[in-house]
Amino acid sequence: MNIIELDLTQNQQEISRLLEEHSRRMDSSIPPYQREVISLAAYENGVFIGGVTGDMVWNILNVHLLAVDPGYRGHGLGKALLEELEHRARQRGCKVSELTTMSWQAPFFYQKQGYEIFGEIKDCPHEGQSKYYLQKNLKPGSPS
Structure with a gap:
């Protein structure tokens, strides 16, 4: 070998x-x-201000990256990007969305968007910090 x-x-x-x-x-x-990728970007006056990427396999959307320029945070851009990604995934038959985030990143943001924590790795990468696993139901009629 x-x-x-x-x-x-x-x-x-x-x-x-x-x-x-x-x-x-x-x-x-x-x-x-079969993996299908979705990559969305937001621009204002030709300047990149945020984006989101994900892929879909077996009717599951996996959100990989979501970021918003600091000057545009708090104005709904992250929510709009995530909602558009979820919308496109629903149109392609996705029933659930999943993602990971770190405790210092955006767990509360995702929870406000309807995601629920289903797993946690504690003390990662340092003591007192965590990696969270979240999911959201994308079936029609489910809460957004």
């Missing part, structure tokens, strides 16, 4: 192929693992 470093894209393709083969052997009704 020889363990080497491999280009990320190539490694992801090989790992995905093995996982697909395993899924088909376990349950042929499991749909293919």
Whole structure:
């Protein structure tokens, strides 16, 4: 056996192929693992002021990055970006959204947007700080 470093894209393709083969052997009704990316940006007068990225797999939206320029915080831009990402994910059939955030970042912001904490890693990266795992139901008729 020889363990080497491999280009990320190539490694992801090989790992995905093995996982697909395993899924088909376990349950042929499991749909293919197909990732669709959504990347949204907000500009004002040609200047980038915020953005959000996520991807969707198996009707789950995974929010990866959300940031707003400090001069535009507190005016609803983060909420608008997140709502637009969720809207586009709903249109593509997503039923739930998930994300992670650190205790010093935005857990309260996400909770105000309807996300619920379902997991926590304490003392990460330092004592007294935490990494939170949050989720939100995106099904029609669920609270926003």
